[in-house]
Amino acid sequence: MSPASRKPAAHARFAPSLVPRLAPLPAAPEVIVVGAGAAGIAAARTLLGRGVSVAVLEARGRVGGRTVTTMLRGHPIDLGAHWLHAGPINPLVHLGRARGEPLRRAAQEGHVWVGRRPGRAAEAAASARAFDLADRAMTRGAATEGPDRAAARALPRSLGPWGARVARVHGLVSGRPLEEVSLHDFPSMEYGDNVFIAGGYGGYLARLAQGLPIALSSPVARIDWTGVGVRVETADGRRLSARAVIVTAPVMVLRTGLGFTPALPEPVRRAIDGFSTGIYEHAVLHWPSSPFRGRDRLASLVGGRLSPPGLLTRIDGTPFHYFELDSGSAALIDAAGTGADGVRRRVRATLAAHFGPTRLRDLSIPAVSEWRHDPWSQGSWAVVPPGHAPARQVLHAPVGGKIWFAGEALSRLQWGTTGGAYAEGARAAEAVAGRIRMGTAA
Ligand SMILES: Cc1cc2nc3c(=O)[nH]c(=O)nc-3n(C[C@H](O)[C@H](O)[C@H](O)COP(=O)(O)OP(=O)(O)OC[C@H]3O[C@@H](n4cnc5c(N)ncnc54)[C@H](O)[C@@H]3O)c2cc1C
Structure with missing residues (x-):
């Protein structure tokens, strides 16, 4: 069953506390980002900061992925991530301090x-x-x-x-x-x-998504990386081309819910499939x-x-x-x-x-x-079973010089966390921007 045809999870009916104003997608983006969770938001912000045009395609009707805040009886409550773990190395803590966000020590x-x-x-x-x-x-x-x-x-x-x-x-x-x-x-x-943020972690990510070019309710079904660049097709048949793609969909979704033409190289496929x-x-x-x-x-x-x-x-x-x-x-x-x-x-x-x-x-x-x-997460985070420890590193290498993976599963020091996902989205975007500016993206 494709993720798009699965029943949404019970909490999907809770509205996000903050709905950011989004920008339209550029007609000819240099890079496509799949997913507007922490990794996708970081990737888009980093690319725009480097002067690279980007289009973000998000399956759900909201941003934030597994980091979302809703209002319950007048209080902002996180339904996913809540702790900003590992304060000294968490980029969202550093960024939050620089922006004057309402952080507090746990x-x-x-x-x-x-x-x-x-x-x-x-x-x-x-x-x-x-x-x-x-x-x-x-x-x-x-x-x-x-x-x-x-x-x-x-x-x-x-x-x-x-x-x-x-x-x-x-x-x-x-x-x-x-x-x-x-x-x-x-x-x-x-x-x-550890650190917390008033108004919820999801509210914070929604603020970071303000003004980004994100198309909601646009699940990506297939990524074609034959020939020059990439072509990305959504479940409703929409097609976009770019020089490179950053895929931030959870590895649980990548196992079954997103096709690649040609198929991903065997070591990459094994790395994805081996997470639990x-x-x-x-x-x-x-x-x-x-x-x-x-x-x-x-x-x-x-x-x-x-x-x-x-x-x-x-x-x-x-x-x-x-x-x-x-x-x-x-x-x-x-x-x-x-x-x-x-x-x-x-x-x-x-x-x-x-x-x-x-x-x-x-x-x-x-x-x-x-x-x-939930069809777009299929779990809370990716876990490395005994014997699978090199997998995070395997996914760091771009595929064919034009598919980069990012998200919580790739982070070694902050695995399973929003901070780790954000760091990985920024890392992938820096790498892509570097390649594009050097003119070497395929
Ligand atoms: C209950 C719970 C509590 C947690 N608590 C904490 C915590 O306290 N602190 C912490 O740091 N972390 C916590 N986590 C983990 C944290 O939420 C995740 O690690 C983090 O949100 C992952 O970010 P990401 O960008 O990698 O993935 P996601 O947030 O899942 O973003 C990926 C995005 O891709 C979209 N997508 C999926 N498939 C497609 C497709 N085919 N096409 C287009 N878009 C697609 C999804 O809709 C999603 O928006 C918790 C998780 C859960 C579930």
Whole structure:
């Protein structure tokens, strides 16, 4: 089934908080960019900055891709990316500071909740120690020579009762259980010094898309790179030509939803097909009487039969919280076929186990994301399974001197993130602009 004929995911009905004013496409662009997420927006801004004309074709009826903000009860809430990870190396943090965007540092403190009571100081310290030990062991494991293996194999046995929690949280933020994640790839991610932005991450990207030449609702079906330059055809039969194309569609979409004539070289195809699909979904809670105080704090709820893989409390000081679903929880929901309502029941059962049902009287769950069912993402981000670590690098090389790939899957230091996608879009655009100015693009 082509992505265009799939049913949109439930969250697709939420309107973006900001709709940027877009420019018409140039009649004869030098470069075509496929996709107007973080990578596509970065590519277009960079190319225009270099004086190269560009046309962006976006499948959805909005910009931002997996980074989108909607308004819920008057508050801007991200339905995809929310954290600006890795502040010191994230280009969107640097750009945001230069533009005077409303950035704020993420809190360092978190909540620990054991069964039905707040965790004790010693428990919080033991948890922090276990995370620290695990990080160091996995970083060391990856740095040593030897064949790649599952990141889980590097976890020390000495983590004690917190070991299961550490594995679960790393499995959540990796998008797959650590048994399915490459140890060589895993620790390359730089998570430190996280930042948030008032008005939402999606709102910020929409501001960055202002004035760009983007055609919405224009899914690309085929890229023909025979002969000179490229010809790009949309699902409704529209054709555009250019000297080069930057493809930022997620690798999950590239596996089935976008054709190339001639077929991509075998090593490139193997690199694309070998990624696995990362799953990370938000259930957005509105819960004014939640027991959590403070702003933007992570909460670990342990010691019961049910525990959330991740919980971010009081987003920007509001009554909104994220209850995060990992790949295992999403698989259970999908196997039961219960959809967003199944997620809502699971969230309620989990919170009731820790706080009692009466505490949930004012809890509502206005949005549940389903990026894994969204035809234009087909997952939350790309994951490198054991043995596939060189794939990100393989995709860096242009194909035939005229097809460049970009997007979160290509970033090594910021994999799976909006900052990484933005950096990769800018990198590809710099390379294309350089080739065009030297007159060497095919
Ligand atoms: C629930 C969730 C939470 C997340 N949390 C964070 C976080 O806190 N921090 C963080 O940094 N990252 C987070 N991420 C990951 C982050 O959202 C992505 O890494 C990032 O948005 C990817 O950007 P991209 O440009 O590579 O891809 P996308 O944003 O997916 O952009 C690609 C664009 O291509 C379009 N497209 C697809 N196929 C076609 C086609 N055939 N023709 C034309 N257009 C096409 C898509 O519609 C899309 O707009 C999260 C993701 C999810 C799902």
